[in-house]
Amino acid sequence: MSAFAGKYADELIKTAKYIATPGKGILAADESTGTIGKRFASINVENVESNRQALRELLFTSPGAFPCLSGVILFEETLYQKTSDGKPFVDLLMENGVIPGIKVDKGVVDLAGTNGETTTQGLDSLGARCQEYYKAGARFAKWRAVLKIGVTEPSELSIQENAKGLARYAIICQENGLVPIVEPEVLTDGSHDIKKCAAVTETVLAAVYKALNDHHVLLEGTLLKPNMVTPGSDSPKVAPEVIAEYTVTALRRTVPPAVPGIVFLSGGQSEEEATLNLNAMNKLDVLKPWTLTFSFGRALQQSTLKAWAGKTENLAKAQATFLTRCKANSDATLGKYTGGASGDSAASESLYVKGYTY
């Protein structure tokens, strides 16, 4: 085959397919220490290890949430943490049919000579790190590449660099038993229209799949985590049906059927927007050879964080809020979401942060 068939091939295929199970999706809980600090600051919670542990325990022990999830992406610290009664988080997840994943990139750095474009680092010793993560129980990984839309962006250099970085990361993961989630995020920042976003997304995805092919990546053992195709953040909003049409068209033009699932990022969308858009995509009456589901961070946790506010007495309320969003998104993967999951104003709050950096 053109694809490298390592000793983990069957396992990778099985894991990727499971993560893409209709009705389930991914909770992205892999905020780095710095990023989770920003979240905590917004609810006046101190950024110390016990609080980080408490938040993740809140999420992972929410009654009823597990059936809605097929995977959780963790930050390295969390991979080795335990519940308050001493159970490793990874064991708790695995026992409940949720596969632990691990963020493996080391953030972005500027590309010299460009207008603020970046590439992602983290390839050094990645193989060895993946082996350690596999031993610790991780079975998939995530690497976020970032591109932006501007007058002359994304540049050919930025597209090539980010596509190649993703491909190199992907094959190293597969060599070491981890399903790579390939994430080429095209930021929403800007005043461009949805057609521009579509054109850029298609160009970027075409380059990504060429790079994956060049690097002999086994597509059946990967997942894609793309942006939805939307107007820029400074442009008028459009209906979920329009977002669905442009997004699915872009994916049909670029993502080979061998890829089992597409797990959307939520970007700066509010919880409700993200769910409605995902739902509209799954209702679209057009042939989609991959499942369309979620890999949401902020769009799953925003209301929950606010409800918790760091206080143990808010635990039940926070967990109920979390369950509401999980169920809403689970329904959305089946095209069954009927809207208005929670009357909570937080659910409609835009989570857009200009020039968002993790």
Add this chain to the structure above:
Amino acid sequence: MSAFTSKFADELIANAAYIGTPGKGILAADESTGTIGKRLASINVENVETNRRNLRELLFTAPGALPCLSGVILFEETLYQKSSDGKLFVDILKEGGVLPGIKVDKGTVELAGTDGETTTQGLDGLGDRCKKYYEAGARFAKWRAVLKIGENEPSEHSIHENAYGLARYAVICQENGLVPIVEPEILVDGSHDIQKCAAVTERVLAACYKALSDHHVLLEGTLLKPNMVTPGSDSPKVSPEVIAEHTVRALQRTVPAAVPAIVFLSGGQSEEEATRNLNAMNQLKTKKPWSLSFSFGRALQQSTLKTWAGKEENVKAAQEALYVRCKANSEATLGTYKGDAKLGDGAAESLHVKDYKY
């Protein structure tokens, strides 16, 4: 969109989808004057215009054949020819629900510095030629790129040249209302195994789709005409099911769902082999978001030619032979071929010609 917006967009999409109608396929009757000369020589028929015209009239008026076809590829001379009672061939085809197509490439030339690898010519004035062909009634076009498998082949250079030639041809066609059939044929010549053919096919197709994306081709208004994935001509044969599995997997890994149909070339396969392989693919239970059909030349005409032998009194029998193959392949596109087609004289005969040149 990343795809360019042609004034013909809706028509291209409709025609491409029509050609992919399940139960139908393409008769490749576009043999150049030189090539048809070889066929006629094999049945002791003189290579003059009347005989070329007689052959094509035999094919296009064969009772029951047209309903099995969605398109016929013609050579330029044939586009302007008429039946013996003065009706233009293109009108006969159109009235029979068959779209006329036109071969637009001008053959291959060697790539200097390679070991016999080639590129295809025909881009000069192609836009104007397409306009004329459209006026004459053509609605799709064909361009054959050729690659070979060897120690160091196909080279990156050959893959790139052929992929980008195909992409340039494709967008010029779309600018002028013709659905481009994209044909990157990897010759079967050699002693390699099926895995090697699969790896090369995946690499070549990935390059083609990257090139098509770079050139802003509207995938929904194209067709793909690839080789099936098989062992080399000097290697032991394998079953249709094995060919089906490797072929469909290669396509799943490279061909976006936006492409409405894949119309296989038959290469050197016998009529019966080609039909059985196509049938096996359509029986395979796996993701196939494009229809899988045929664009056969020799594998539809071999028995017919032998039966005709250039004699008026054989026309009826020759037309029946054509109908038998058309019907068999029509069933194969539905996975319902039972292998019981009345085997005409030569139906099981291999049509492999080493290092085949049109």
